[in-house]
Amino acid sequence: MNTNWIKAFAPATVANVSCGFDVFGFALHQPGDEVEIRLNDSGHVTVTQIMGDANLLPREAHLNTCGVAVQQFLHATKLAHGAEIKLTKNLPLGSGMGSSAASAVAALVAINHATGNKLSRKDLLPFAVEAERMACGSAHADNVAPALMGGFVLIRDKETLDIINIPTPAELIAVVIHPHIEIKTSDARQAMRKTLSLHDAVKQWGNTAALVTGLMKEDFDLIGRSLEDVVAEPVRSIFIPGYDRVKQAALNNGALGCGISGSGPSMFALCKGEASAQQVAKAMQEAFQDIQLKADSYVSGINSNGAQVISSQ
Amino acid sequence: MNTNWIKAFAPATVANVSCGFDVFGFALHQPGDEVEIRLNDSGHVTVTQIMGDANLLPREAHLNTCGVAVQQFLHATKLAHGAEIKLTKNLPLGSGMGSSAASAVAALVAINHATGNKLSRKDLLPFAVEAERMACGSAHADNVAPALMGGFVLIRDKETLDIINIPTPAELIAVVIHPHIEIKTSDARQAMRKTLSLHDAVKQWGNTAALVTGLMKEDFDLIGRSLEDVVAEPVRSIFIPGYDRVKQAALNNGALGCGISGSGPSMFALCKGEASAQQVAKAMQEAFQDIQLKADSYVSGINSNGAQVISSQ
Numbered sequence: 001m002n003t004n005w006i007k008a009f010a011p012a013t014v015a016n017v018s019c020g021f022d023v024f025g026f027a028l029h030q031p032g033d034e035v036e037i038r039l040n041d042s043g044h045v046t047v048t049q050i051m052g053d054a055n056l057l058p059r060e061a062h063l064n065t066c067g068v069a070v071q072q073f074l075h076a077t078k079l080a081h082g083a084e085i086k087l088t089k090n091l092p093l094g095s096g097m098g099s100s101a102a103s104a105v106a107a108l109v110a111i112n113h114a115t116g117n118k119l120s121r122k123d124l125l126p127f128a129v130e131a132e133r134m135a136c137g138s139a140h141a142d143n144v145a146p147a148l149m150g151g152f153v154l155i156r157d158k159e160t161l162d163i164i165n166i167p168t169p170a171e172l173i174a175v176v177i178h179p180h181i182e183i184k185t186s187d188a189r190q191a192m193r194k195t196l197s198l199h200d201a202v203k204q205w206g207n208t209a210a211l212v213t214g215l216m217k218e219d220f221d222l223i224g225r226s227l228e229d230v231v232a233e234p235v236r237s238i239f240i241p242g243y244d245r246v247k248q249a250a251l252n253n254g255a256l257g258c259g260i261s262g263s264g265p266s267m268f269a270l271c272k273g274e275a276s277a278q279q280v281a282k283a284m285q286e287a288f289q290d291i292q293l294k295a296d297s298y299v300s301g302i303n304s305n306g307a308q309v310i311s312s313q
Numbered sequence: 314m315n316t317n318w319i320k321a322f323a324p325a326t327v328a329n330v331s332c333g334f335d336v337f338g339f340a341l342h343q344p345g346d347e348v349e350i351r352l353n354d355s356g357h358v359t360v361t362q363i364m365g366d367a368n369l370l371p372r373e374a375h376l377n378t379c380g381v382a383v384q385q386f387l388h389a390t391k392l393a394h395g396a397e398i399k400l401t402k403n404l405p406l407g408s409g410m411g412s413s414a415a416s417a418v419a420a421l422v423a424i425n426h427a428t429g430n431k432l433s434r435k436d437l438l439p440f441a442v443e444a445e446r447m448a449c450g451s452a453h454a455d456n457v458a459p460a461l462m463g464g465f466v467l468i469r470d471k472e473t474l475d476i477i478n479i480p481t482p483a484e485l486i487a488v489v490i491h492p493h494i495e496i497k498t499s500d501a502r503q504a505m506r507k508t509l510s511l512h513d514a515v516k517q518w519g520n521t522a523a524l525v526t527g528l529m530k531e532d533f534d535l536i537g538r539s540l541e542d543v544v545a546e547p548v549r550s551i552f553i554p555g556y557d558r559v560k561q562a563a564l565n566n567g568a569l570g571c572g573i574s575g576s577g578p579s580m581f582a583l584c585k586g587e588a589s590a591q592q593v594a595k596a597m598q599e600a601f602q603d604i605q606l607k608a609d610s611y612v613s614g615i616n617s618n619g620a621q622v623i624s625s626q
């Protein structure tokens with residue numbers, strides 16, 4: 001039994017990406033959560049330390065996203081080990097940046113490493129999805145899949161976890177702005193209508209198909225036209241103060257498109273090139289400031305690697 | 314004024330392509346309709362001959378899909394010419410193979426040639442869509458766009474006619490089987506539910522995105538998995554006797570996927586390679602024969618050229 005501390009990093013992710021509710025997500029390089037895991041022979045999973053959560057996250061393993069993921073892993077692999085977990089939260093809670101997903105995924109990559117890397121990233125995915133079910137009330141994969149596998153991913157089918165990597169242009173840069181308010185994923189999901197008109201649905205699937213085409217053809221104009229959301233944005237943007245103003249600021253400053261990151265309140269924009277992204281980030285942050293809302297901004301290319309072990313001694 | 318007879322061909326098309334209701338369509342090499350047009354100074358559009366329609370199509374220009382398309386063209390280009398139209402129907406009416414679209418598109422390519430090819434294919438599209446509105450009761454572009462432009466197309470937005478070409482693998486071969494029953498597009502559209510569940514919609518847009526990815530990556534297995542339709546097929550397949558049996562015959566014989574062509578009754582399958590397609594065509598035809606339904610079969614690669622002028626003297 002490897003009793004070294006294994007430390008892994010998993011990145012923030014942007015889910016939905018405007019048109020792709022529940023099917024698209026991509027990984028950033030930074031920020032991300034770090035999880036340290038050490039195997040023991042207790043037979044139990046314990047969370048002994050959490051930093052950076054302002055004491056808000058549950059310490060009980062079965063209520064903590066890292067704990068659930070590791071319990072799922074040990075149960076499925078029939079390993080009798082116990083494990084001790086330390087979590088460093090760099091992602092804000094309830095931010096729409098895949099905070100719970102990053103913690104679960106970092107924990108899984110660490111425990112898999114500690115037990116000899118017997119499972120592939122794809123094999124780890126169901127455990128992360130179970131952790132999401134516990135944390136957010138729904139078993140969605142659009143944060144955990146890109147956090148785990150990296151890149152821009154399509155969840156073709158969430159029941160079979162058919163995950164497909166979509167190539168993206170090197171010049172594609174993401175901006176994420178996190179205003180300092182919290183929205184619970186479970187609340188944001190409840191706000192969604194359970195049915196939609198055929199007319200809106202056709203628009204949405206025209207755009208999901210077009211976004212993939214734009215990304216694969218490196219057609220930035222088409223990427224921009226496809227970043228349209230007639231399903232989630234009309235309902236969820238209401239929860240985000242200044243949404244229209246911030247989106248307009250992004251578009252006025254050259255963003256290809258702009259929308260809600262996951263279930264919000266963070267907003268994302270996609271841009272062509274680093275300089276454009278920096279300008280867009282500044283404009284969006286200032287637009288939040290105009291309504292007295294403090295907001296952090298992140299600028300990152302698409303992280304094609306996903307979660308990584310960063311130390312193992 | 315060019316008073317030669319200009320003859321153009323426009324191909325059959327498969328619209329929807331399982332997951333892509335109202336957004337996907339592709340063109341076959343054969344069969345197709347032929348339209349001959351000769352300009353005159355009458356100021357009127359007349360349809361003087363239709364062959365192959367068993368006398369079922371209206372001869373009045375404003376009620377005929379060719380006539381409407383040409384009227385739209387002459388009105389928009391402010392040309393004072395009249396035109397005489399002869400139509401040879403090789404496509405069965407009400408077959409789900411884009412019969413009305415092929416006639417309209419062939420007429421537009423011919424009249425554009427006769428008047429000096431001043432308009433691009435994209436410019437011609439709105440006139441073809443207007444002809445569809447008259448013929449089918451809805452202004453859909455998923456047959457006219459591939460018939461006009463060729464290839465596998467995505468209609469990202471039917472209001473702005475944002476049409477995108479999707480590259481396809483050379484080995485991709487389509488089978489179309491036309492059982493000898495007729496379904497009116499307007500009836501088939503009325504059968505569609507006007508709303509759908511968010512759950513079904515997410516499935517559908519996961520598949521539209523995945524089909525594009527499969528086509529562009531030349532991933533035949535992914536193409537097959539994506540050819541799933543939870544929106545139109547459950548309702549429209551009821552109108553097609555033996556549907557489940559014929560689909561199963563296609564899949565049992567190696568088709569990547571199988572579904573309804575347009576609004577039916579024709580069915581299509583996509584296959585990897587000509588030999589596979591021939592086997593699938595035979596199996597589907599036999600399955601219709603088993604229930605005493607005569608059916609024609611067509612096997613074709615994707616026609617990347619679309620409609621063509623074939624003589625101009």
